[in-house]
Amino acid sequence: MNQLFSRFALLTLSGAVLTLSACSNDDNDDNEVKPAEALKTETASNLGPAPTSTTPPTAGQPGTPRHYAFYNLATKSEVPYTDSATTKWDIAVRTTTILVNGGSSGPGQGGAIVQDGLFSEITAAPATGYNVDSRTAYAIPTGSGKGWYNYNSTTHVVSPIAGKVILLRTAAGKYAKLEIVSYYKDAPASPTGTEPRGYYTFRYVYQPDGSTNLK
Amino acid sequence: MSFALPDGCCYPWQMHRFSSSAFLLVLVVSPALGMAQQRPALADTSAQHLRLREVVVTATRTEKTLTEVPIPVTVVSRQQIQAMGAVRLTEVLGEQTGLNVGADHGRGVQMQGLNPEYTLILVDGEPLIGRTAGTLELSRVAVGNIERVEVVKGPASALWGSEALAGVVNIITQKPQPGTRGEVRLRYGANRTADVGGTFNYRHNQLGLTVFGNRYSSAGYTLQPASGQATVPPFTNYTGQSRLSYQLDDKTTLSVSGRYFIEDQASNLPITTEGGQVAQVGLKARQQDFSLNPSVTRCFSDKLFGTLRFYHAGYRTKEDYTYTADGTPYDASYFHQTFTRPEAQLDWRLHPKHTLTVGTGYLWESVEATRYDQRQQMRSAYGYLQDDWSPLTGLNLVAGVRYDGHSQYQGQLSPKLSGRYQLRPWLAVRASAGRGFRAPDFRQLYLNFSNPAVGYSVFGTHQVREKVAQLAAQGQLALDPATGQPLINAPLLEQASSLTAESSRAYNAGLQLDPTPKLRLTANFFHNDLRDLIETAAVAQKTNGQSVYSYRNVSRAYTQGLETDARYLLRAHLTLSAGYQYLVAKDRNVVTQLKNGSIYRRDPETLETTRLKVADYGGLFNRSRHMANVKLFYDNQATGWSGSVRGVYRGRYGFQDRNGNLILDTGNEYVAGYWLWNVSAAKAFRQRYTLQAGLDNVLNYTDPAYLSTVPGRLYYASLTVALGSK
Numbered sequence: 030m031n032q033l034f035s036r037f038a039l040l041t042l043s044g045a046v047l048t049l050s051a052c053s054n055d056d057n058d059d060n061e062v063k064p065a066e067a068l069k070t071e072t073a074s075n076l077g078p079a080p081t082s083t084t085p086p087t088a089g090q091p092g093t094p095r096h097y098a099f100y101n102l103a104t105k106s107e108v109p110y111t112d113s114a115t116t117k118w119d120i121a122v123r124t125t126t127i128l129v130n131g132g133s134s135g136p137g138q139g140g141a142i143v144q145d146g147l148f149s150e151i152t153a154a155p156a157t158g159y160n161v162d163s164r165t166a167y168a169i170p171t172g173s174g175k176g177w178y179n180y181n182s183t184t185h186v187v188s189p190i191a192g193k194v195i196l197l198r199t200a201a202g203k204y205a206k207l208e209i210v211s212y213y214k215d216a217p218a219s220p221t222g223t224e225p226r227g228y229y230t231f232r233y234v235y236q237p238d239g240s241t242n243l244k
Numbered sequence: 245m246s247f248a249l250p251d252g253c254c255y256p257w258q259m260h261r262f263s264s265s266a267f268l269l270v271l272v273v274s275p276a277l278g279m280a281q282q283r284p285a286l287a288d289t290s291a292q293h294l295r296l297r298e299v300v301v302t303a304t305r306t307e308k309t310l311t312e313v314p315i316p317v318t319v320v321s322r323q324q325i326q327a328m329g330a331v332r333l334t335e336v337l338g339e340q341t342g343l344n345v346g347a348d349h350g351r352g353v354q355m356q357g358l359n360p361e362y363t364l365i366l367v368d369g370e371p372l373i374g375r376t377a378g379t380l381e382l383s384r385v386a387v388g389n390i391e392r393v394e395v396v397k398g399p400a401s402a403l404w405g406s407e408a409l410a411g412v413v414n415i416i417t418q419k420p421q422p423g424t425r426g427e428v429r430l431r432y433g434a435n436r437t438a439d440v441g442g443t444f445n446y447r448h449n450q451l452g453l454t455v456f457g458n459r460y461s462s463a464g465y466t467l468q469p470a471s472g473q474a475t476v477p478p479f480t481n482y483t484g485q486s487r488l489s490y491q492l493d494d495k496t497t498l499s500v501s502g503r504y505f506i507e508d509q510a511s512n513l514p515i516t517t518e519g520g521q522v523a524q525v526g527l528k529a530r531q532q533d534f535s536l537n538p539s540v541t542r543c544f545s546d547k548l549f550g551t552l553r554f555y556h557a558g559y560r561t562k563e564d565y566t567y568t569a570d571g572t573p574y575d576a577s578y579f580h581q582t583f584t585r586p587e588a589q590l591d592w593r594l595h596p597k598h599t600l601t602v603g604t605g606y607l608w609e610s611v612e613a614t615r616y617d618q619r620q621q622m623r624s625a626y627g628y629l630q631d632d633w634s635p636l637t638g639l640n641l642v643a644g645v646r647y648d649g650h651s652q653y654q655g656q657l658s659p660k661l662s663g664r665y666q667l668r669p670w671l672a673v674r675a676s677a678g679r680g681f682r683a684p685d686f687r688q689l690y691l692n693f694s695n696p697a698v699g700y701s702v703f704g705t706h707q708v709r710e711k712v713a714q715l716a717a718q719g720q721l722a723l724d725p726a727t728g729q730p731l732i733n734a735p736l737l738e739q740a741s742s743l744t745a746e747s748s749r750a751y752n753a754g755l756q757l758d759p760t761p762k763l764r765l766t767a768n769f770f771h772n773d774l775r776d777l778i779e780t781a782a783v784a785q786k787t788n789g790q791s792v793y794s795y796r797n798v799s800r801a802y803t804q805g806l807e808t809d810a811r812y813l814l815r816a817h818l819t820l821s822a823g824y825q826y827l828v829a830k831d832r833n834v835v836t837q838l839k840n841g842s843i844y845r846r847d848p849e850t851l852e853t854t855r856l857k858v859a860d861y862g863g864l865f866n867r868s869r870h871m872a873n874v875k876l877f878y879d880n881q882a883t884g885w886s887g888s889v890r891g892v893y894r895g896r897y898g899f900q901d902r903n904g905n906l907i908l909d910t911g912n913e914y915v916a917g918y919w920l921w922n923v924s925a926a927k928a929f930r931q932r933y934t935l936q937a938g939l940d941n942v943l944n945y946t947d948p949a950y951l952s953t954v955p956g957r958l959y960y961a962s963l964t965v966a967l968g969s970k
Contacts, residue, residue, distance in 0.1 A: 125724075145842055147855055172724040173731060173785070179904045180731075180785070188904030191853045192844025210851040218848035219902070219912065230851070 067244060068234045075214055076100055076107065077228040078123055094227070097121035097128060102197075102205050102235040116200040122229050125178060125187060125212070127169045130200035132161035137200025141168040143176055144194050148232065154196050154204035154241040169195060177209050185222040187212045199235075206243050207233040301369070302394040302414040304632060304642055305403050305601055306591050314642055314664035314674045316752060316768045316807070318395040322418075325387050327877055327888045329924040329938040329960060331431060331439045331460065333385035333415065336393060339892050339922075341823025341873055342807045343395070346866065347953045350381035356397055356770050357803030357829040357867050358410035362682055362746075364400070366414040367535075368501065371407075373583045374533050374559030377687065384505055384533065386483045388429065388441045389456035391416045397807075398752045398770060399680025402644040402660035405626055409680030409748050410772070417501075420452025420489055421445055425968030431936075433960025436463035441483075452489040452499075458482065465955040467948035475952050477511030477527075495543045504534045512568060515696075524568040531561040547593040557583045565696060575696035577614040581686075584608045601630040601644075611686040615693040617707075620686055623651040638666035648681075652689070653745050656681045662752075675753040680772075682746045688778060688795045689743075700790035702780070705743040708794040712737065712784050715792065722785040731785035739796035740783055746797070749773045762813040771804040800832035801864065817880040824872045829864040834907050845905050862898050862908035868917065870895035884928035891921045899950055915950040919943070934964040 078094035099108040099118035108118040116137040121128040131139030140159025144151065160168035173180035177195065178187050189209040197205045211230040213220045234243050298321070303313040310319055320336055330336045337353050338345040344354040352360025361378030364371060372380055393415055400408040424446045431439040441458035461480035468475065482505070489499035509529045514522045535557035542550050559581040565574040587605035594600050604627040612619040630644035645659045660678030667673060690704040692711065703711040712732060715721050721730035754768030777798045782791035805827035812820045837843050838858045845860075846853045863869075872893040879886040896917040898908035908914075924938030937960065944957040 147844070148853055172729070174733065179906070181904075189846070190844075191846040191903070191905055192842070192855070208853065210846060210853075216851060232851070 070234050072232050074230045075228040097123040119199040124227050126171050129168045133164050134162040138202040139200050140198040142196040148194050148208045151194050151206050152244045159198045186220050204241050205233050205235040300394050302396045314662035315676050316397040320393040332383040334382045341809050342825040349377035350379040352379035355410040357827045362410035364408040364412045370555045373557050386458040389417050389443050391418045399678045399750045401658035401680040402646045405648050406683045409682045420447040420454050422447045427966050429964045431962035434958040435465050450491040454487045456485040472514045479509035481507035497541050500538045502536045506532045525565050525574050526568050527565050529563045533559045549591040551589045554586045579613040582610045597634045599632040603628050616690050620690050625649045640664045653683050670758045672756040677751050680748045699788040702793045705740045705795050708740050722787050733783050736781045737783045740794035744776050746776050764811045767808045769806050774801045777801050803829040819877045821875045829867045845903050860909045865898040868895040868897040887925035889923050893919045918945050932966045937961040
């Protein structure tokens with residue numbers, strides 16, 4: 030009986046929502062009420078620039094790549110580095126550095142906030158307070174324990190810190206949340222530090238409608 | 245202290261409280277211990293009853309029967325040490341309930357979940373010195389002349405001052421006994437381990453003398469051959485100890501004791517040079533310790549007993565690294581430490597129910613080493629007062645307080661109150677509360693050290709800021725790949741620069757049960773609330789991948805648990821004992837963070853991040869939640885056979901963080917628990933000779949990556965020859 034009733038209530042409610050949105054003519058309204066469709070969590074794997082070919086064979090790990098690897102959250106795809114001066118990319122990575130498309134890094138509106146918390150529990154992006162890349166500091170701070178990773182000087186393993194969520198403003202001014210889960214190729218369960226590094230695996234939720242809702 | 249009591253002296257007044265049979269037993273037991281020829285007398289009592297009337301001196305700094313002390317004390321007798329076939333103190337302590345002997349810059353003892361630097365190590369009431377990174381290497385102590393080892397658990401700073409925070413281990417050596425005799429012992433075992441030693445005892449009229457000499461050597465062992473380094477390189481050491489006592493009159497005794505220890509060790513280790521090449525480097529290391537301890541004791545009356553002691557000790561190490569290829573020097577270092585202390589104590593039987601103990605002393609300490617910029621000195625003056633009060637039959641209260649004034653730190657006031665009540669003839673309860681402290685040591689203040697082989701650096705807190713800045717200027721600090729800034733942990737550096745003394749408030753409460761004359765059960769609950777604990781902290785990272793360490797106070801932590809022991813006389817000559825400790829040790833800051841939900845971890849398979857709960861926290865690293873032991877001792881004087889089977893269990897313990905959240909929370913951060921089983925058997929024949937053979941670690945357990953102290957199965961055999969008249 031209860032179940033029946035709640036189903037009925039839900040139907041009524043969604044009907045009302047639909048009616049409301051149908052009445053609205055202003056497509057640019059950010060606070061527009063839409064049918065509550067959960068955003069999908071995407072996973073990007075092994076984002077990283079190709080290592081330079083002139084790696085000395087004795088060094089163990091390849092040298093720093095010449096270029097960053099660029100990524101577009103909306104299209105879920107990598108962007109060639111030749112488009113680095115455009116707003117086609119949202120984030121870029123090279124070794125432990127992450128760029129956002131804004132400030133000193135690019136022509137977009139990109140910014141970031143590194144926040145403590147659970148990825149799933151962060152349901153809204155702040156509207157303000159985003160850090161922007163500058164000549165002296167990145168929006169996503171680098172350094173062991175300072176931003177998104179810890180570096181173990183004994184094992185040389187770079188581990189993304191669990192519970193660090195990056196709230197991102199994209200090149201186009203949309204919002205997203207992002208969590209880096211691995212720094213090693215194919216996200217090994219227990220990296221030993223000898224795997225190819227600089228290959229980011231991250232999960233993200235991108236809100237295409239321009240609102241701060243990240244549910 | 246009252247180690248060399250003249251015969252017939254007034255001192256043991258406290259025994260008046262005991263039943264007369266207990267008093268007799270004490271008289272019988274104490275002079276007879278360890279004398280092979282006199283052991284039958286002992287066996288007669290021990291065959292039918294557990295020996296419970298041992299006298300201890302560490303708990304109250306006066307002689308007191310073990311069962312009467314209001315705080316937890318473990319006594320390991322000479323007889324037990326011999327039955328174990330032990331040659332060094334590490335082996336003896338490693339088998340006791342609640343004690344864990346681990347390796348961290350030497351083998352030290354973890355007590356009530358507290359690291360080795362919180363346990364004071366005494367030889368006849370005077371401290372052994374020479375700690376490395378807080379650990380006093382207990383294998384420096386040979387056991388051949390030990391009468392008994394007393395282990396006091398819980399803070400004893402109210403009597404013993406700094407370092408007696410977790411407890412005190414007091415090694416009581418043999419005192420001159422009437423007659424002339426000696427003993428020679430040869431022991432040989434696996435890893436070409438040889439132990440040769442002897443004791444000599446003389447006492448006639450006023451003059452008494454004991455001499456002990458020992459040579460101990462081993463070829464060492466290698467658990468990880470691939471590393472190119474021996475786990476324990478070959479070493480040889482010598483120990484000499486002697487005591488001379490002279491009874492001036494029937495009330496005054498003079499005595500002088502001395503100790504000398506020297507060890508040489510040689511090893512090879514591969515060094516990676518800056519060019520990336522590997523070079524072999526040889527290390528020759530020598531360490532020495534010595535001490536001289538004259539003392540006078542006097543019975544002023546049957547109510548007043550005085551002791552005047554002077555103690556001077558030194559510790560020296562020397563390490564020379566040379567390239568194996570051409571013999572050119574690679575590095576050299578030395579460390580010289582001295583400890584000088586006069587002390588006076590009066591024991592005053594004020595009233596039949598009150599015994600006052602009052603003492604005072606003055607301490608000079610100095611360190612001069614390659615690892616320090618200059619010779620550093622500290623001075624300290626202290627006084628202590630204790631009232632041992634028996635207001636009612638069966639009730640004993642001991643209240644004490646000590647003040648330590650220090651040239652480098654704020655004075656420390658350490659009170660302690662303990663009590664014991666005999667509820668029923670077979671049941672007693674005891675409880676105590678007290679404060680312990682440990683002042684930061686030289687190392688934590690002034691150390692300036694860079695390990696030449698591995699490449700890390702450690703700086704004392706007085707200078708760490710300056711040194712880190714220096715390294716940064718010299719380009720020796722790793723730069724963050726992105727920012728180009730040196731990898732310096734600013735918050736940790738700040739904490740390091742404001743170091744304070746460590747302290748604890750501790751509570752112990754327990755039961756002693758004697759349901760039958762053949763069974764004894766004890767249980768003790770302990771809680772240590774620790775403040776300002778000092779730990780090493782990596783404040784910066786170097787270009788060679790190693791860290792720059794200093795020290796900081798981890799503001800709060802606690803250890804608590806339950807320790808239980810049972811001893812049962814199975815039948816004549818056969819004693820079964822078992823011990824267990826449950827331990828929880830946690831960093832309170834981490835617990836707070838967990839309660840706030842601000843510590844996370846990521847599942848390595850699903851890559852899902854979850855918030856950790858308080859229950860996920862495994863506590864401080866290197867502590868086993870469960871430790872246990874089971875021992876069976878057989879001793880039949882009539883047939884000359886004796887033997888033992890001993891099993892020691894160490895439950896799993898945290899080793900290091902692996903998932904980047906810096907706390908102990910996942911299974912792969914633990915080292916597996918393990919049992920070590922040891923057996924020994926001995927046969928005495930023709931009154932003079934004893935043959936012993938044994939196997940340590942019978943099951944050949946090893947864990948090369950995590951357990952450097954467990955070399956696998958070891959066999960040994962020994963011959964002891966008693967010399968001289970009875």
